[in-house]
Amino acid sequence: MNIFNEETCQRCGTCLEQCSFLRLPIESAKEEISKMIETRDSRKIIKNCAGCSYCNIVCPTGSSPYELIREIRLRTYREKGVRSLSLITEEMPYNLMSIGLEIDTEEKKRDLIQYENPPKSDKMFYIGCGIPYCFPELTKTKLLEELPILGGMKYCCGGYVHSSFGENEAMIKGLELYEKFKSLKVEKLITFCPGCDIMIKGVYPSIIEGFNIEGQTIIEYLIEKYHKGALHIKNKITQRITFQDPCPWRKLDKKIYEGPREFLEIIGAEVVEMKHNKETSLCCGAPLSISNRSLATKIAKERISEAESINTDIIAHICTGCLAVLSKHATERNIKSYYITELAQMATGEKPSLKILENAEKLQKHVIKTISKNPNIILGQYIIKDGKICRL
Structure with missing residues (x-):
């Protein structure tokens, strides 16, 4: 587990000055980090x-400032709680997934009946929540x-537990998942x-x-199939x-960046x-798309401007959050956005549905509509303690 190195930190403020979301003037950044x-x-x-965690990448002394930030966030969430939207579990009547199910x-x-009750197998496609x-x-x-395909809230990886409530709660969640x-006799996902x-590998x-x-x-997986002669590129x-x-x-072995380029x-x-x-990539803004929409939109547009500057025709994604947030702004600049398997479908002669942007817009409108009808969704605060959800 990484920790913030207070001894090597020079209080230079680079982490907060270069943060896409904060961009503090250097003197303000120095004051804030101190x-x-x-x-x-x-x-x-x-x-x-x-x-x-881009701040870890730009830190000139490798002091891991994000671990300090994470410490601050964890303490705040443990004391003040998080909204139900962030708690991806069937125990919560209103979270992003349960709202999406509407x-x-x-x-x-x-589909969920199949994904939550797959036949036993040593290998499975793990689609998460x-x-x-x-x-x-x-x-x-x-x-x-x-x-077999494995997924649904029942099999959520628990990333939300780790990011909001730390290692001890993540361990409880992880043991249940394990x-x-x-x-199911799973050995490989x-x-x-x-x-x-990051949860499964790290x-x-x-x-x-x-x-x-x-x-x-x-x-x-697709690269492996291709080299075995089991994935045929037709187009x-x-x-x-x-x-x-x-x-x-960023938190995994850098070799992971080679896969998308090779494919x-x-x-x-x-x-x-x-x-x-790669590790210096900028965030799409998705994590703030509900709590700070204007800032999230600004960040997304800046990312698309960077893509536009290299005259790309297509942005490929492995993160549905990135795809959902960036695709609308990419379309406005005549840049297409696809999930990596959609490109694989096209290349192998299969026609993908190409409904990501449509579904993302539907979901956003429905979330806003649901919150407007039930404002308590964003007023109630919850914590996870000893593996149990408690309302504050």
């Missing part, structure tokens, strides 16, 4: 931090016919979400003794494509890089 170290508090951080309900419920509730069309492909995986990647192996579930991204996609590297990958080359693309790429 205050954060002294008081372990910061209203600016609680309001504006998206948790992207759109095209019957079809999603039919976002895809089945918000973007179910991504599972409707021949690419996923080889293995027992479920073992009961093919993941579709960078949040799941967090749980470091805090749960004996956690031995292997994680493989869907990109790595080369000979366009300029850039990849939106997701924030959670895009396999399908015939000319891979082009935005100024900020």
Whole structure:
């Protein structure tokens, strides 16, 4: 587990000056980081931090300032709680996934019965919670016919627990999840979400003794199939494509960045890089899309401007949050946005549904409508203690 190194930190303020969300003037940044170290508090951080950990990348002394920020956030959330929207569990009647289920309900419920009750297998496609509730069309492909699909709130990776309430609560969640995986005889999960990647590949192996579930991204899986001669490219996609590297990958081995580039080359693309790429990639703004919409929109537009500056035709994604937030602004600049498996479908001769933008807009409108009808959704605050959800 990383910790903030107070001894090596020079209080230079670079972390807060270069933060996409804060961008404090350098003198203000110096004052703020010094205050954060002294008081372990910061209203600016609680309001504006998206948790992207870009500050760790730009820190000139490698002092891991995000760990200080995370300490501040954890203490605040433990004391003041979080909104129900953030708690991805069936115990909460109103969270982003349960609200998403209210759109095209019957079809999603039919799919969820399968995803939550798959046949036992040593390998499974692990779609997490976002895809089945918000973007179910991504599972409707021949690419996923080889293995059972596992997903739904019942099998949420627990990233929200780790980010809001820390290692101890994450361990409780992880042990419960590990027992479920073992009961299904799972040894390897093919993941579709960078949040799941960090939990399966990074967090749980470091805090749960004996956690031995292997994680493989869907990109790595497709590359492996291609090299085995089991994935046939029928239609080369000979366009300029850039990849939106997701924030959670910063915490994993840098080799993970090679996969998307290799796969895009396999399908015939000319891979082009935005100024900020791989571990220096900029956040899309999605984590603040409800709590600070104006700032999230500003960040998203800036990211698309960076893509536009390299004359890319397409932005490829592995994170549905990035795709949902950036696709609208990309379309306005005549840039197409696709989830990586949608590109794989096109290349292998299959027609994807291409409903991500439509569904993202539906979901956003429905969330706003639901909150306006039930304002208590954003007024109630909750904590997780000893694995149990408690209302403050």
